[in-house]
Amino acid sequence: MRSIDELDVRGQRVLVRVDFNVPLGEGPDGRRMVTDDTRIRAALPTIEELRARGARLVLASHLGRPKGKVVPELSLEPVVSTLCQLTGAPVSLAPAVVGPAVRELTEQLAEGEILVLENVRFEPGETANDPELAHALAELADLYVDDAFGTAHRAHASTEGVAHLLPAAAGRLLEKEVKTLTGVLDHPAPPLIAILGGAKVADKIAVIDRFLGLADALLIGGAMCFPFLAAQGHAVGASLCEDEDVDHARHALARAADCAPRGDGLAADRRTALPDDGTKATRLCLPKDLVIGESFAEDAPNRILSSVEVPSGWMGLDIGPATCELYAREIAAAGSVFWNGPMGAFELTPFAAGTQAVAKAVAEAPGLTVVGGGDSAAALVQFGLEDAVDYLSTGGGATLELVEGRVLPGLRALDGAGVA
Numbered sequence: 069m070r071s072i073d074e075l076d077v078r079g080q081r082v083l084v085r086v087d088f089n090v091p092l093g094e095g096p097d098g099r100r101m102v103t104d105d106t107r108i109r110a111a112l113p114t115i116e117e118l119r120a121r122g123a124r125l126v127l128a129s130h131l132g133r134p135k136g137k138v139v140p141e142l143s144l145e146p147v148v149s150t151l152c153q154l155t156g157a158p159v160s161l162a163p164a165v166v167g168p169a170v171r172e173l174t175e176q177l178a179e180g181e182i183l184v185l186e187n188v189r190f191e192p193g194e195t196a197n198d199p200e201l202a203h204a205l206a207e208l209a210d211l212y213v214d215d216a217f218g219t220a221h222r223a224h225a226s227t228e229g230v231a232h233l234l235p236a237a238a239g240r241l242l243e244k245e246v247k248t249l250t251g252v253l254d255h256p257a258p259p260l261i262a263i264l265g266g267a268k269v270a271d272k273i274a275v276i277d278r279f280l281g282l283a284d285a286l287l288i289g290g291a292m293c294f295p296f297l298a299a300q301g302h303a304v305g306a307s308l309c310e311d312e313d314v315d316h317a318r319h320a321l322a323r324a325a326d327c328a329p330r331g332d333g334l335a336a337d338r339r340t341a342l343p344d345d346g347t348k349a350t351r352l353c354l355p356k357d358l359v360i361g362e363s364f365a366e367d368a369p370n371r372i373l374s375s376v377e378v379p380s381g382w383m384g385l386d387i388g389p390a391t392c393e394l395y396a397r398e399i400a401a402a403g404s405v406f407w408n409g410p411m412g413a414f415e416l417t418p419f420a421a422g423t424q425a426v427a428k429a430v431a432e433a434p435g436l437t438v439v440g441g442g443d444s445a446a447a448l449v450q451f452g453l454e455d456a457v458d459y460l461s462t463g464g465g466a467t468l469e470l471v472e473g474r475v476l477p478g479l480r481a482l483d484g485a486g487v488a
């Protein structure tokens with residue numbers, strides 16, 4: 069992947085695809101404003117470096133889901149105000165995404181000045197990766213920089229299409245995300261502990277597959293655990309558990325049994341690396357106890373279940389205290405940690421303890437800790453631990469696809485384009 073070190077940007081118009089998909093709210097004056105500027109601040113290293121090197125910046129981002137139409141509430145105008153404050157630079161908003169008027173504005177840019185294009189998803193061609201839109205975007209710049217890891221798994225006009233039409237490189241944020249994630253997968257300090265939870269089981273079966281043979285232990289929590297428990301013959305009651313996922317889980321359990329080390333599968337010192345092909349013995353760990361509720365609600369009747377036999381009419385909504393202790397012990401002994409997906413319905417007070425315990429253990433773990441996923445990030449923020457992990461990945465889907473070992477279209481496009 070080419071970096072911006074390899075681009076000669078002075079005096080050039082540089083189109084930077086950023087991720088300014090930030091939450092908006094209403095300010096005291098009734099105008100829309102950015103309520104969390106984390107993603108804008110994350111893009112500053114690339115923006116500031118390019119400005120300092122004399123680039124003329126054209127920034128492109130999506131915001132929300134306008135579905136190919138101009139939705140005034142999803143204008144990037146509030147983002148421009150925030151960016152102005154953060155950079156102290158001259159920043160202006162283009163009246164549209166592409167077109168002659170926008171092109172004119174890019175040509176008038178002075179070195180160090182910033183033009184923000186309107187929400188790229190106002191254009192129906194964006195998500196369709198329409199070549200016409202990609203060409204129209206390419207006309208707005210001389211060079212292209214992708215700094216939006218969160219959309220790198222999507223082949224869209226502003227992420228993939230345009231990257232083939234201009235000399236292209238990865239921005240600092242994208243570079244850092246990819247390096248950190250591939251680092252933890254390719255050369256993790258052992259033992260590597262992978263923790264997987266959350267609700268979208270079908271989305272994560274391939275991730276489980278990747279970690280079997282790679283991680284020393286795979287700790288499963290969240291709704292993710294029920295297909296596994298069901299496959300082992302346990303009752304799951306009304307817990308989230310699709311038949312199709314039970315089949316996936318059965319396969320994963322069979323694979324895990326193939327590469328399982330001897331022993332009770334718990335003690336960290338029982339790990340045995342298989343010598344031949346670099347594949348490791350992975351212990352697949354499932355909850356031993358649960359917190360169950362009568363429904364997915366804040367005030368639902370709930371109790372601790374000291375087994376994993378969920379009574380009918382009840383849902384497993386969190387891992388139990390014995391499981392928390394077990395998982396925390398594994399995490400404390402880790403050389404590296406990868407965590408995606410909360411351990412339970414952490415948004416609901418009675419079911420937050422498992423996610424909090426794992427978050428705390430990850431925050432205190434001495435090794436490199438990498439957390440990916442929108443809800444996992446939200447959980448860390450909820451517990452005030454977001455600064456205590458080494459790396460909080462901004463892109464949920466992109467993180468998982470990278471972990472699965474897939475080639476992300478947005479990144480592949482940065483490999484193949486012509487050099488300036």
Ligand code: ADP
Pocket residue numbers: 265266267268289290291292308384385386408409410411412413414415440441442443444445464
């Ligand atoms: P991430 O965004 O970090 O990848 P997911 O989107 O996969 O995580 O999952 C987060 C969601 O999973 C949360 O809304 C949480 O309430 C839900 N969840 C976790 N455990 C359970 C459970 N046992 N039953 C139902 N929902 C759960």
Ligand code: MG
Pocket residue numbers: 441442443464
């Ligand atoms: Mg999510």
